[in-house]
Every structure is written in structure tokens, then in C-alpha cells.
Amino acid sequence: MSIRNDTVARQVTPAYDVARIRHDFPALHQEIHGKPLVYLDNGASAQKPRAVIDAISEFYAHDYANVHRAVHTLGERATQTYEAAREKARHFINARSPEEIIFVRGTTEAINLVAQSYGRNTLRAGDEVILTQMEHHSNIVPWQLLREQTGIVLRVVPIDDSGELILDELEKLFNRRTRLLTLTHLSNALGTINPVHRIIEMAHARNVLVLLDAAQAVPHLSVDMQALDCDFYAFSGHKLYGPSGIGVLYGKKDLLAAMPPYQGGGEMIRYVTFEKTEYADLPCKFEAGTPNIAGAVGLGAAIDYVSGIGLAAIAAHEQDLLAYATDRAAEVAGMRIVGTAREKASILSFELAGIHPHDIGTILDSEGIAIRAGHHCAMPVMRRFGVPATARASFGMYNTRDEIDALIAALHRAREVIR
Ligand code: C6P
Numbered sequence: 001m002s003i004r005n006d007t008v009a010r011q012v013t014p015a016y017d018v019a020r021i022r023h024d025f026p027a028l029h030q031e032i033h034g035k036p037l038v039y040l041d042n043g044a045s046a047q048k049p050r051a052v053i054d055a056i057s058e059f060y061a062h063d064y065a066n067v068h069r070a071v072h073t074l075g076e077r078a079t080q081t082y083e084a085a086r087e088k089a090r091h092f093i094n095a096r097s098p099e100e101i102i103f104v105r106g107t108t109e110a111i112n113l114v115a116q117s118y119g120r121n122t123l124r125a126g127d128e129v130i131l132t133q134m135e136h137h138s139n140i141v142p143w144q145l146l147r148e149q150t151g152i153v154l155r156v157v158p159i160d161d162s163g164e165l166i167l168d169e170l171e172k173l174f175n176r177r178t179r180l181l182t183l184t185h186l187s188n189a190l191g192t193i194n195p196v197h198r199i200i201e202m203a204h205a206r207n208v209l210v211l212l213d214a215a216q217a218v219p220h221l222s223v224d225m226q227a228l229d230c231d232f233y234a235f236s237g238h239k240l241y242g243p244s245g246i247g248v249l250y251g252k253k254d255l256l257a258a259m260p261p262y263q264g265g266g267e268m269i270r271y272v273t274f275e276k277t278e279y280a281d282l283p284c285k286f287e288a289g290t291p292n293i294a295g296a297v298g299l300g301a302a303i304d305y306v307s308g309i310g311l312a313a314i315a316a317h318e319q320d321l322l323a324y325a326t327d328r329a330a331e332v333a334g335m336r337i338v339g340t341a342r343e344k345a346s347i348l349s350f351e352l353a354g355i356h357p358h359d360i361g362t363i364l365d366s367e368g369i370a371i372r373a374g375h376h377c378a379m380p381v382m383r384r385f386g387v388p389a390t391a392r393a394s395f396g397m398y399n400t401r402d403e404i405d406a407l408i409a410a411l412h413r414a415r416e417v418i419r
Contacts, residue, residue: 016309016313016317018317018398018399018400021309021397021398022398022400024049024050024051024305025047025048025049025050025398026050026053027039027047027048028047028398031368032365032368032370033365033366033367033368034368035367035368035369036368037368037370038367038368038369038370038403038406038407039370039396039398039399040369040370040371040393040394040395040399040403040407041370041371041372041392041393041394042219042239042346042394042395042396042399043188043216043239043347043372043376043392043394044239044372044394045238045239045244046219046238046239046240046241046396047241047396047398048241048242048243048298048302049241049302049305051301051302051304051305052241052242052243052298052301052302052305054301055297055298055300055301056243056294056297056298056301059078059081059293059294059297060294063077063078063081064078064293064294065077065078066078066290066293067079067082067083067290067291067293068267068284069266069267078293081297081300082291082293082296082297083098084300085296085297085299085300085303086098086101086103086283086296088299088300088303088304089101089248089299089300089303091303092218092303092306092307093218093223093224093225093233093248093250094223094224094225094226094227095225095226095250096225096226096253097253098283099253099256099281099282099283100225100250100251100252100253100256100282100283101248101249101250101283102248102249102250102251102256102282102283102286102287103246103247103248103283103287103291103292103295103296104234104246104247104248104249104286105245105246105247105292106215106236106237106238106244106245106246106247107138107213107214107215107234107235107236107247108138108236109247109249110232110234110235110247110248110249111138111139111142111182111211111213111234112142112262113249113262113286114142114182114211114232114234114249114251115142115143115145115146116142116146116262117259117260117261117262117286118180118232118255118259119143119146119150119152119180120146120149120150121259121260122179123146123150123152123179123180124150124151124152125150125151125152126151126152126153126177127150127152127153127177127178127179128152128153128154128155128173128175128177128178128179129143129146129152129153129154129155129178129179129180129181129182130154130155130156130157130170130173130174130178130180130181130182130183130208131143131154131155131156131157131181131182131183132156132157132159132165132183132184132194133156133157133158133159133380133381133384134159134163134165134183134184134187134189134190134192134378134380134381135182135183135184135213135378135380136184136188136189136213136215136376136377136378137377137378137379138213138215138377139182139183139184139211139213140380143182152179153177155173155178156380157169157170157173157183158384159190159192159381159384162339162340162341162342163187163190163191163192163338163339163340163341164192164341164342165183165192165194165195165199167195167198167199167202170199170202171202174202174203174206174208178206178208179208179209180208180209180210180211181199181203181208181209181210181211182210182211182212182213183196183199183210183211183212183213184212184213184214184215184216184217185212185213185214185216185217185221185223186214186216186217186220186221186345187216187339187347187378187381188215188216188347188376188377188378188394189338189339189347189349189375189376189378189381189382189390189392190338190339190341190344190347190349190381191322191339191341191344191345191346191347191348191349192339192341192343192344193217193221193341193343193344193345194343195343196210196212196228196230197228200228200229200230204229209231209232209255210230210231210232211230211231211232211233211234212228212230212232212233212234213234214233214234214235215234215235215236215239216239216345216347217235217345218235218239218240219239219240219241219306219314219396219397220311220314220315220318220345220346221311221315221345222311222312222315225250231251231252231255232249232250232251232252232255233248233249233250233251234247234248234249234250235247235248237295237298237299237302240299240302240303240306241302241305241306241396241397242295242298242299242301242302242303243292243294243295243298243299243302244295245292245295246292246295246296246298246299247299248299249286253282256282256283256285256286257282260279261279261285261286261288262286262288263288263289264277264288265288265289266288266289266290267280267284267287267288267289267290268280268284268285268286268287268288306397309397314397317397318345318346318395318396318397318399319346320401321346321395321399321400321401321404322344322345322346322347322348322395324401324404325348325393325395325404325407325408326348328404328405328408329348329350329408331408331412332352332408332411332412332415333353333415334352334353334354334415335350335351335352335353335411336350336351336352336353337349337350338350338351338385338387338390346394346395346396346399347392347393347394347395348392348393348394348395349376349390349391349392350390350391350392350393351387351390351391352391352411352414352415354418355414355415355418356389357373357374357388357389357390357391358373358374358389359414359418360373360391360411360414361373361391363410363413363414363417363418364391364407364410364411364414367406367410367413369403369406369407369410371391371392371393371394371407372391372392372394373389373390373391373392374389374390375388375389376390376392393407
């Protein structure tokens with residue numbers, strides 16, 4: 001075993017009591033194939049604290065009814081709880097108004113909503129949308145669909161060998177037809193945290209709107225819509241320790257107000273005749289049909305939970321884990337980290353020479369260690385780095401250095417097995 005970098009190997013004072021946090025997550029306390037579970041697939045989806053599980057179950061047990069429809073007590077209670085969750089989401093990202101918080105299924109739906117409502121009605125053939133080489137498919141395919149429908153042109157910002165956006169190239173892509181820049185705040189495949197403040201300034205200086213895909217960002221970074229000044233911000237509840245099937249599209253109020261509905265149905269209207277329909281005000285205009293009410297309640301509980309610990313403390317803990325894991329990765333022969341940006345969150349994407357990532361995933365699973373192996377729904381990133389896939393360990397607030405030790409030991413054993 002090589003000598004590890006002192007500054008990283010020295011145990012830092014934990015930012016919080018990880019053992020206490022782990023206690024809150026029932027799923028972490030189980031064995032997989034006879035080994036204690038080491039859950040390092042938080043980038044795909046995070047486990048849920050008891051507070052979230054209980055909030056959903058209590059809501060169904062006592063307060064459940066449809067929202068915004070009934071005058072009966074349960075209907076009132078459910079509506080209040082649902083709207084309270086919206087207020088929690090507003091506060092969490094410091095949006096100006098709850099009207100700017102649209103509940104959606106997740107990041108994917110949020111981006112599709114912007115493409116089909118804003119994009120389809122505002123963009124014309126020849127208008128340009130800039131995206132980046134590190135986008136998740138959820139921030140590529142909706143724009144390709146829009147390209148087929150409208151004839152827009154897509155431009156792609158390249159990334160360098162470390163996995164950072166080449167901002168000089170972005171600069172060159174802007175022209176008088178550029179209308180929108182859509183990019184990930186934090187790359188799921190590389191861990192890169194993009195310099196979004198600077199990028200938003202660059203875009204706004206040219207009257208170009210900015211959408212940020214924050215699926216990976218919100219569990220790790222504290223964000224402030226008013227300070228960031230982006231135009232749209234999309235995230236999912238399930239990576240933020242909340243339920244799946246719920247997420248948020250934040251949009252600036254004047255933009256959302258000018259956009260037509262994405263879907264038609266109940267609750268998104270004020271008045272319907274066969275001749276003409278008047279739409280409801282924000283945010284209901286974009287929430288057609290019965291929403292994921294319990295999902296919103298669970299998301300509210302997740303936001304309370306995360307806020308109770310504090311994103312600054314979570315980020316400090318995760319940065320320690322990332323530094324420790326990066327340092328220890330150097331001990332594993334043939335291990336190459338894909339994504340070495342200067343600003344990085346707790347995602348370790350890697351290759352192990354001679355072993356396919358799927359085999360790494362399977363061998364680690366047999367040791368109780370859950371990671372993701374594959375293209376991470378970011379095939380252009382894989383192509384950029386000349387790999388079919390990577391193995392990816394992604395750390396969350398409840399992971400520990402001991403778990404990283406278990407990962408490294410298992411990788412050594414994987415090398416032994418496949419020689
Ligand atoms: N990435 C991963 O393992 P949904 O599925 O809508 O909640 O999120 C989609 C999405 C969009 N953007 C980014 C940057 C993402 O990371 C994800 C989801 C998971 O990396 C599942 S593919």
C-alpha cells in the first residue's frame with residue numbers, strides 16, 4: 001500500500017455526527033449477500049430518512065384527499081400540506097414567489113416542459129440553443145425533439161480532458177440567433193461543478209436565457225435563485241433524499257406567466273367552454289390533473305431534513321469523502337479517474353484497466369457495495385473520454401471513510417479475481 005497524502009489521510013473533524021445521520025436511514029442497516037450494505041449510488045438515487053418515510057405514511061393515514069378541489073376538511077388539510085411543501089421548496093432555493101415553483105415528476109419532466117412550452121412557442125427555425133458535451137440525455141433529447149418540431153439549431157460546448165467546460169469555446173458559440181443556454185449545474189458522469197454564476201453572466205450579457213439542470217446539484221450545493229439569476233432551474237426529489245416521481249421546475253415568474261400550458265386537464269383552468277378555455281394562474285397552469293400530492297409532502301420533509309443538517313455541513317463532509325476516495329484510488333493498480341475538474345462534487349467515475357465496468361459493478365455487489373456502472377445516461381461524455389462506460393461511486397451525506405475503505409479493498413479483490 002502506498003503512502004497516502006498527509007493532508008487527506010489525516011481524519012478531519014467530522015462536520016457532523018455521521019453515525020446519528022445513518023441511524024435516520026433504515027435502508028442503510030441491512031446486509032446484501034451477507035455483507036453490510038455500502039450504498040454508493042447516491043447519484044442515481046438517494047436513500048430516504050425516516051422523517052420522509054413517516055411524513056408520507058402519516059399523510060396517507062390521516063390527511064389525504066385531492067388538492068385545490070374540495071371544501072371538506074380533509075381537502076383543505078391536504079391542500080395546505082401540499083402548498084406548505086411548495087413554500088419549503090421556494091425557501092430552499094430562495095425563489096421570490098411560490099408561483100415560481102412548479103411541481104413536476106422530476107428533472108426530466110421539468111426540462112421537457114421548458115422545451116415544449118417555452119421552446120416550441122418562442123423559438124423559430126434557425127434560432128440556436130447551446131448545450132454542453134457533459135449533458136445528461138434528459139438535457140439533450142428534449143432539445144432534439146424540439147429541433148425536429150421547429151428547426152432550431154443545437155450548438156455544443158466542448159469539455160477539456162479534466163472534464164471542465166471550455167468557456168472560450170462557449171464564448172465563440174454565442175451569436176445573434178442564440179436564444180437559450182441549457183446546461184448541467186453539476187455533471188452526473190464527471191462530478192464537475194460548472195461555474196454557473198460566470199456562465200449566466202456571459203449569457204445574460206447577450207440576452208440569452210439560461211436553464212440549469214440541477215438534478216445532481218441540489219443535494220450537494222446550497223443554491224439561491226435570486227443571487228444566481230438563472231431563468232429556469234430543474235431538480236428531482238429522489239436524489240435529495242425525497243421520494244421519486246416529484247421534482248421542481250423553478251422559472252422566473254414573468255417567463256412562466258408568458259408561457260402556454262404544457263399539458264391540459266383539471267385544475268390548470270379557470271373557465272372552460274367548447275369555444276375557449278381560460279387558464280389558471282401560476283403555478284396551477286402547469287400542474288394539470290391530480291398531482292403527486294404525497295410526493296410533494298415527502299419532498300417537503302426531505303427539504304426540512306436536509307436543511308436541518310445544513311448544506312454547508314453536508315458539502316464539507318462530502319468534500320472530505322471525495323478527497324479521501326480520490327487519494328486512496330491512487331493505490332489501486334490500473335484505476336483511472338474520469339473527471340478531475342478543479343471544482344468537483346462527490347462523484348468518482350473510474351475505469352479499472354482490463355475489467356469492464358459492469359463486471360466491477362457485479363463483483364462489488366457481491367460484497368454488498370452498490371455503485372453504478374454504465375454510461376450514466378451521458379453517452380456523449382463517454383465518447384469524449386473514449387470509454388464505453390465507467391464505474392461510478394457517488395457519495396451522500398451518510399457515507400463514511402470506512403465505506404470508502406471497503407470500496408478500495410473490494411477493488412483490489414476485483415483485480416485479483418480478474419487477472
Ligand atoms: N441521473 C444518474 O444515475 P430524473 O430521472 O428526471 O430524476 O433525472 C434525470 C437527470 C437529469 N440530469 C442529470 C444531471 C442527472 O444526473 C439525472 C439523473 C441519474 O446519474 C439517473 S440516469
